[in-house]
Amino acid sequence: MISAVSISLTACNKPAENTQELSSTKNLAQIELKIGDQKGNMRAQLEASQLLEGIDYKISWYEFPAAAPVAEALNATAIDIGYLGDAPFIFANANGGHTRAIAVNRYDPYAVALLVPKDSPIKSIQDIKGKTVTANKGSIGQLVTLRAVERAGLKASDVHFKFLPPADGKLAVANGNVDVWAVWDPYTAYAEIIDGFRIIENGRGLYSGFTFLAATEQALNHQQKRAAIQDFIYRLEESQQWVNKNYQSFGKELAKITGIPEEPATLAFKRKNATWTSITDDVITTSQETADFYHLHQLLNQKIDVSGLFDREFKTKQVGN
Known part of the structure; x- marks a missing residue:
């Protein structure tokens, strides 16, 4: 079941710290980004770090329990962008999906x-x-x-x-x-x-630790939505940096937002130690290895070339490893 909460975020008198250099978001007042999240992830970080301040566009949040329904919502264009692991992203696109990965969250x-x-x-x-x-x-x-x-x-x-x-x-x-x-x-x-x-x-030594921010082709073909998405990525990257420095206080905030008890919430983000970066060559190479592995184990009916599943025009301040 999809739990959807729509919140209108308009420009505040005091913009969030360090967001003055974000991409231009002028004339985006009529733009709505429909964002698919998984419990305790992007929205929680952005709210706790107060980095939803100063946004000139509207965000509607849709929360999902796992990546598969995020992929389904993306494929149905029920959302514009969504948070999902590299494996389910590849799996969904190999089975008829039409989405593109635009940024990567690297974690332990x-x-x-x-x-x-x-x-x-x-x-x-x-x-x-x-x-x-x-x-x-x-x-x-x-x-x-x-x-x-x-x-x-x-x-x-x-x-x-x-x-x-x-x-x-x-x-x-x-x-x-x-x-x-x-x-x-x-x-x-x-x-x-x-x-x-x-x-x-x-998963150490077994899994890349990559989670993608993926977008629909429809959203990517909309110039103003692209501008809003780029702005969102910068804010998301900064919120992740804030969490890494303040995971103890974030654990308390996350407990309030999601209902997850403070101790496991804190542990999850302390050991995750994640960083958002743009799409780089190693991301595509590793994703191809995952796709080939799935084909080897007959989870994909045919071999796929993943290189076309990425949009590398979106940037982060952190250079990918």
Whole structure:
């Protein structure tokens, strides 16, 4: 279910600090950006850092539990831009999507993990042979699972998948209907701290740690929306820098905004340590590797060239690595 909240943001008397050099947003009063977010991410950061001040266009927020429905909303042009991992972005575009990645959030891939209840007999990745893993289809959780299995010397066929959204996946694991939950922060941090789940494998060395800001072709072909999107990217980048320096106070604010308890909210962003950058060569190369991996494991029906899935004209102040 899509929860949509529309907020009108017009120019304030005092613009947010360090936003004076943002791209020109003159004559954007009639522009509305429909933005798809995942719980506890872009909107929470921007509100906590007060970087929604001084905006000359309107933002309507749509919150989703995972990347798959964000991709669906983008493909249906129900939103203009959305936040989703590189794997689901590629998966969606290979299956008929028409969106472009315009900026990348680089973070510590530890945040993507395979979890089990504290009393589970599963102690390591080797123990999941013959077990069932729940994840969103085409998600970064599924990607990390497949790569972890491969690294452990097992075959993809040694594990079974039950595709469920995060909330249903957690319930299925807790009830013993599946064995392992493949998910990402803040769900990972919440499960660890509140529910006592154990991480048996994390995404380091298995996953890029890339999440994209993606846009519809319709939005990208609208000159004034492009200007608004560029302005939004600069603000988003600055809000991420603020969070990295103030994750303790942000955890408190995030708890108020999302209902996620303060301790897991703080942990999720402390260990994420993310940075927004523009699209660079390494992003495209890594994305091609992900697409090829999905094709190898028959998640994509045909090989795809991902180079056309990126718009490199949008800039950030931080140069990509």
